[in-house]
Amino acid sequence: MRTIRVPNAPFHIITTLLLLCVTMQAGEPAPIDWTKARQHWSFVPPKPQALPKVKKTTWPRERVDHFILASMEAADLTPTREADARTLIRRATFDLTGLPPTPEEVQAFANDTRAEAYARLVDGLLSRRAFGERMAAMWLNLARYAEDQAHQVGNNSSFAYPNAWRYRDWVIAAFNADLPYDAFVQKQLAVDLIEPQNKADLAALGFLGLGHKLYARGQLDVQAEEWSEQVDTVSQTFLGLTVACARCHDHKFDPITARDYYAMAGVFASMQLVNLRPDGKDEDGKTLADKMDPGTLHIVRDVNPHDLPVYDRGDVKTPGPNVPRGWLQVLSKDEPVKFQQGSGRAELARQITDPRNALTARVMVNRVWDLLFGKPLVRTPSNFGTTGDKPTHPELLDDLALRFMQSGWSVKRLMRELVMSSTYRQGSSGSAANAQLDEANDHLWRMNRRQLGIESWRDAIMATAGTLSREGGSSLNLDAPVHHKRTIYSQVSRRELNKTLMLFDYPDANVHAARRSTSTTPTQKLYVMNSPFILEQSKQLARRIQQTGGDDAARIRHAYALLFARQPEAEELAIAREFLQQPATESGPNAWEQLAQALLATNEMLYVD
Template sequence: MRIDPTEARRPSRWALALTAALAMASTATATATAAEDDASAEGIALFESKIRPVLIDRCYSCHSAEQGEAKGGLALDTRAALLEGGDGGPAIEPGDPELSLLIEAIRYDSFVQMPPNGKLPPETIAAFERWVALGAPDPRGDEPAEPSADASPLPDPGIDGQAARSSWAYTTPSRQEPPEVSDPSWVRSPIDAFILSRLDEAGLSPNPEADRRSLARRLAFDLTGLPPDPAEVDAFVIDDDPEAVERYVDRLLASPHFGERWARPWLDLMRFAEDQAHIVGNDTSLCYPNAYTYRDWVIAALNDDLPYDAFVRKQLAADLIDPDDEQGLAALGFIGLGPKYYRRGAPEVMADEWEDRVDVVSRGLLGLTVACARCHDHKYDPIPTADYYALAGVFASTVMYNLPLSDEAETSEDGEAKKPEDALHIIKDDEPRDLNVLIRGNVEQKGPLVPRHFLSVLSEEADAPAPLGGSSSSGRLELAEAIVDPSNPLTARVFINRVWAQLFGRGIVATPSNFGALGAPPTHPELLDDLASRFVSEGGWSLKWLVRELVTSNTYRQSCDITDAHRAADPENLLLGRMNRKRLPVESWRDAILTASGALEPAVGGPSINPSDPDAGRRTVYSEVSRLELHPMLARFDFPDPNAHSDGRSRTTTPLQKLFVLNSPFVTRHAERLAERLSQEAGDDPAARIALAYRLLFARPPAATEEAIALDYLGPSPDPSRWAAYAQALIASNEFLMID
């Protein structure tokens, strides 16, 4: 785009039109296909866990082929029938709940009210709305295939756990011999050999190493979530020592900001929040005002490089491992900060809470959608309904508990703090109990009693799965031990894949929380196996070891340039012949603004902040997170819904995002502060100020053309408002938002 300099001297909003020319921004954004894939994976999981069971239990008696002629001409037992609808037209409009007759009916918003014998709970209606908004993905075929009403609640004898072990996901990972490659000199680590081998097969060559400034910025954001210090970048650029990258990486790994950056993906995974989705009036008795203590524990554990196996054990059973470690009990927020629902004594309410616990543990730690087996044997994976209730029994044997933070706290007879603000939000063992299978998930239709045990397919003997707990304990500790047992084929793979996705923009398995049949197969299975084996045996389950292993590889160091050969042969870059350009998450974007303006407060830990407050200088990881109403700034920039486990960020580009950059008091105030900093540190020389702005925001000097355009826009005697508008234009640029 060509900008007329006379036009550029209009009021400051025109400064934003200069974005592309001023920053020579990258125009790459996430493709619609990636967003659609994310929505489809989430939608299918939602359908299996929340939608299908309700359709079977509350709808099929009137609206299925099994019952003969469907009422109103509407059948809901196949994908095609749902889309075709009945006498009133299509039942759903994928992507638009407001235009969907089914949503209107279950809301009781029209003369058609379904189910007619009682309105669905608000959380169930919300699940249907979310599912339709995601495009209503439906894995069912076009022919009815549901079991009859008298179907057995017992595990399907056709599930063969032993046979399932032949799948790549259920075989124990082992060391793999790095393959021979065309250019052994390019192989800096075993990772590179596996990557280059696949590139050789495709007739492609890897990209050269990124320039030092790009690499410094990439490493700083990937490891600490913050932009690099300009002086450190300058020193890194001229450091010709062969180990310069390794030394730079080690400094970043030692930073206290490492834990802040890596805590956030974990908090997404465990659905961190400080309140509940449903609050009645001013009743905040089920909220978590001290949830930040769990967040602080996660940050400290990651900074201390607590081995991942211990990290998991403590979050499931810290009180059983070391009950005298009062600070360590905060780790129990992993379960203790989960959703709580009103009417908690009602069986159906507790069943929903147990499902949340099973889901976050199974998808988060094992990459399996076990909650899909709550109402029926898993349709795609070797997980019988009995396995679901075996795990749910562990959480049914615990209670959520407000542990008093001090002796002064007012307590109830059982020692629990009466006021949430006086409490640490954890769990503890209750009376151990096994659960009955609930036929089709209906709490009023009990099937056989299921002893607590680990997943059959992950047990040494599929027909005799490992027992969890007994008459004196919930089984949480035994569950934790089973999850982190080195023979478990999934735990290390799943964690490594999550870390890989954070650093490379896409996992080796593109569905990080679903390693099952509906998940994506690994692009480099031998590489994933080798990393998983070495992570445990060589790395001692260390996250810092793993991150260092990945970012010092030549694969990670590649430039992001796209060649014609790569575009033609591997447009999605599945073979990693180049580095993926990544977009900053909202946390790093906001933190980078604070850093550039000089307003970032370096203190680690503490209570939550309002991230859009211009005077809140703490990092965005400390933002308040609400299940009831997610903060608008976070929601606008793809922060995940904290009501459920999230395995990654959606990537959207919307006008509202740019309007926020244009009009937000937070951005405009920090643009003014950045302009003030340029004046204070670079003096009266406009060229020096421009150079400092580029070093702070982009870790590079401006090109001659960029400097000329900026000087022309600023004019001979620019006032502070002109400099603030210029700073805001740079903040609004794509280059500031992207990592090369």
């Protein structure tokens, strides 16, 4: 058995990838039965689905509801009644914009009894700039977005990415413009080759251009590490496959050979990462980050297109026969499709987005479902291989994926349908009888209560305190007192992730993150009690509340409307009024500031029903 050594940076990145794979004894692997391999559910193209029959025919609003309700009824479950208007607008506003609704928006929606009120709300949310910021927060984790490298000797920042934010801004704009997802993918991999005259979208190449740069990049073994990381990020993000696990040998579990790996790696070996200045020239050699032109883009370009050999056990000292750059055999009709145009990036992009490829649409639909429902249909969203989970609702996933492609790969249209559904509009409490049959809510008989990510939670705090700035652009240190922009505009480091981001489950920026983990820890509550950010926002929130007209009761009601989109219950109002009667202290926060901080620290502030 081959031993995996866990070294220090910079090679810990690749170690992480290797640990995902299973090493094998030396020897010839068994030949793959490609006909049988292509029968795995994720490799079979999605087929049109007839709507399943349901008993409660008045419940479905969208196609998805028929599939979900049929699953419920087969398990003797009943849907949960629709959430009230205040819960629904808070949920939809957070899900589509990452921000809370204002009290005025909540009241207007609650008072609007017209049949199309909810549809107008959803359409309005999808049209806001905040939508793209919300979607980018998901996408940047998949793209392992960062602005530096895990390794750095002293003050040498020559491998840093001071203008990484230009890629981030491109992603935000692309989602807001509802750029078709197939074009969204193609531009990030090869806009320079597919549309050579398109300079406006060059920043899209940051998907590849913001990758890892290791020291001693002239050495073949170091280059091989970079290729592996690029193969891994591309294959997991777009295809839901762990192709990099075939670097040292044929994949232990999936029909992906070492030849497949080197056919794809050859594409990335035929490009280079460059810092492109606005005048079209490259930044010189190791230009320090603080001296880089502010208009410079971190992108890629083709250089010396060539094929790679299959390196025995991944060792560049033992090359085997060359493998033509090309597509995965299991996703080809017969023999692997070969790439012959430059590096092959454009051909790779087209193969990934080819409607005949069964994976790409399914993978993206599954990610969007996870974003809105808190639990993906395929519980392993970046592993659609044989070791990944099967979909809980396979017919629904196929129906959504096929219609996603047929509707022009529109992300906004997909999200609108899901948010408009009866499934999405359910309350989060449900019934005890249902819970006994399906405690995990696998059949979606209620809405999942979800914890906000660090971006939405921090943004909501500033929004309610009245300090949020809607300015975009370059990144700021998350902990800087002047940083009142949305959290997505914060610096992200591979070398040392910001401690606040880490505390609230922001993923390691060194690797592709399939989805966020969620945790509830004492240190999170200590942060809310003691951090300068929370203390300052509490002061600003208290000031905003006190500026409200009326007595203390009116101000408390306004605070609850701001933070929770509801009115306080009688007991909550009484407790708050009593608390405000405590004697003033000579130092420290006053009663209103303490109350504001206590409200910000509640679970209700951190969760969406």
